[in-house]
Amino acid sequence: MKDETFSPEQSLQLIKSMISKTRQSMSDNSIYFLVWGWLTFFACTGQFVLKHVLLYERHYLVWLVAVVGIVFTHYQGRKEARSAKVRTYIDENMGYLWLGMAICFFVLGLILTKLGWGFSVFPFYIMLYGLGTFVSGYFLRFRPFVIGGILAWVLAVSATFASYDYQMLFGAAAILISYIIPAYILRHRGSRENQ
Amino acid sequence: MDDKHLSEKESLALITQMINKAKDSYHDTGIGAMMWGAVIAICSLVKLSEIQFGYNLPFDIYWLTLLAIIPQIFITIREKKERKVKSYDDRYMDYIWLAFGISIALLIFIVNVIFQNFHPMAVSFRELGGEPGFKLMEYITPLFLLLYGMPTFITGAACRFKPMLWGGLFCWACCIITLFTTFRVDLLLTALSAVMAWFIPGLIMEKEYRLYKKETQMNV
Numbered sequence: 001m002k003d004e005t006f007s008p009e010q011s012l013q014l015i016k017s018m019i020s021k022t023r024q025s026m027s028d029n030s031i032y033f034l035v036w037g038w039l040t041f042f043a044c045t046g047q048f049v050l051k052h053v054l055l056y057e058r059h060y061l062v063w064l065v066a067v068v069g070i071v072f073t074h075y076q077g078r079k080e081a082r083s084a085k086v087r088t089y090i091d092e093n094m095g096y097l098w099l100g101m102a103i104c105f106f107v108l109g110l111i112l113t114k115l116g117w118g119f120s121v122f123p124f125y126i127m128l129y130g131l132g133t134f135v136s137g138y139f140l141r142f143r144p145f146v147i148g149g150i151l152a153w154v155l156a157v158s159a160t161f162a163s164y165d166y167q168m169l170f171g172a173a174a175i176l177i178s179y180i181i182p183a184y185i186l187r188h189r190g191s192r193e194n195q
Numbered sequence: 196m197d198d199k200h201l202s203e204k205e206s207l208a209l210i211t212q213m214i215n216k217a218k219d220s221y222h223d224t225g226i227g228a229m230m231w232g233a234v235i236a237i238c239s240l241v242k243l244s245e246i247q248f249g250y251n252l253p254f255d256i257y258w259l260t261l262l263a264i265i266p267q268i269f270i271t272i273r274e275k276k277e278r279k280v281k282s283y284d285d286r287y288m289d290y291i292w293l294a295f296g297i298s299i300a301l302l303i304f305i306v307n308v309i310f311q312n313f314h315p316m317a318v319s320f321r322e323l324g325g326e327p328g329f330k331l332m333e334y335i336t337p338l339f340l341l342l343y344g345m346p347t348f349i350t351g352a353a354c355r356f357k358p359m360l361w362g363g364l365f366c367w368a369c370c371i372i373t374l375f376t377t378f379r380v381d382l383l384l385t386a387l388s389a390v391m392a393w394f395i396p397g398l399i400m401e402k403e404y405r406l407y408k409k410e411t412q413m414n415v
Contacts, residue, residue: 093287096352100345100363107344107367111337114374123305124338131294131345138290149294156301160308 030190032073033183037175039069044172052165094136101132122167126156126174133178144185148178225400227270232394234263235343239386243379288350295346302342306335336381340370340388347392358399362392 043062051059105128112121134149136142152174159170241256348363350356369384376384 093353096349097291099352100349103348103367104341104345107341107370108338110371111334111341111374115334120305120309123309124302127298127301127305131298134297135290135294139287153297153301157304160305 030183030187031076033179034187035072036069037179037183039065041172041175041180044168044175048165048168048172051168090139094139097132097135097139101128104128120160120164120167122164122171123156123159126152126159126171129174129178130156133182137182142182142186144182145178148182152178224270224274224404225397225402227267228393228397228400230263230266230270230397232389232392232397234259235389236386236394239382239389243382243386246379246382287353291346291349295342298342299339302338306338334374336378336385337370337373340366340373340385343388343392344370351396356396356400358396359392362388362396365391 043065046062046065047059050056050062105125108124108128112119112124115121130149130152132149133145133152137145137147137149155170155174155177159167162170238256238259241252245251245256344363344366346363347359347366351358351360351363366388369388373381373384
């Protein structure tokens with residue numbers, strides 16, 4: 001390591017660079033947000049079309065698209081593990097947040113399996129989407145995520161008043177606003193900073 | 196600010212030290228954690244005794260959770276005064292617990308709206324001689340335990356504070372168990388989760404904080 005000297009201001013700059021490094025690594029990893037975001041969006045709208053428009057009884061089978069996401073995450077994760085990057089302290093905290101979120105989604109899945117999937121499931125999921133993106137946004141100082149999180153909460157409350165069929169569309173809108181659009185903005189900014 | 200120039204190594208060491216220091220100072224008084232652990236446990240146990248012994252308090256015991264916000268505000272203000280520098284960890288925890296508070300409020304709202312729609316249906320179904328497939332009330336506790344576990348687990352993991360990490364995991368384990376138990380057992384498990392996730396970690400935090408205070412006073 002070069003024994004370069006820096007002032008306290010430069011030291012603070014180092015902390016700032018840790019945030020932007022995490023943002024950059026999130027921008028590099030935005031592919032996960034996008035793949036899962038689009039898959040969920042497709043599943044929500046697909047289920048609506050199958051159930052409400054085509055009156056197909058086994059409309060829930062559309063959620064099997066999640067298998068595509070699991071396979072993709074597995075392969076992409078293995079590929080990235082081979083080119084292991086240095087994890088900053090902020091990366092670690094973001095990791096804990098999304099690990100907590102993943103456990104919550106899984107446990108909520110168990111609750112809803114017992115409760116029945118025909119029940120009002122979407123407001124609960126939308127509320128969790130909001131929580132994850134809101135905290136990520138504040139932590140990364142990335143406003144589109146904060147706004148996306150708040151809008152997801154608004155959609156969670158609004159979805160409660162809608163019938164089950166229309167709740168699917170609220171789910172799709174929440175994914176679009178809180179995951180997909182912010183992920184594209186993050187990706188765009190990341191590629192601009194790389195140039 | 197001392198305008199001393201630091202080497203890159205010294206700078207990194209200083210930052211690491213700051214992070215570690217912030218990690219220690221996060222677990223300061225522990226009073227808030229103890230208070231919430233006690234409040235949730237008391238609310239659940241009182242509700243359980245109401246059901247068990249067939250009496251009704253003149254007010255809903257869960258109003259106590261709203262009242263507890265007042266001392267929490269004072270605790271937060273006092274802690275902010277004591278802690279002059281806000282570390283990145285503090286901010287991270289603030290956002291997580293803020294989002295948790297908002298989510299709990301949303302959950303109460305969503306569950307109430309769903310319950311309002313479900314209840315009349317269940318009543319008419321019962322009047323017709325049928326028995327609804329499930330009682331919605333039985334599924335409310337798991338949803339709350341699911342949320343209790345989240346910020347507790349993340350705080351425990353991010354601050355390397357194992358009692359909270361285990362407390363969070365305990366909430367999730369209870370959440371799954373309550374899917375298969377009656378509402379009375381659910382309330383008992385909620386009280387136990389509040390003690391394990393917040394009250395006991397709060398006690399440990401408070402003990403550590405006293406030691407830390409004692410050490411700093413001796414160093415002065």
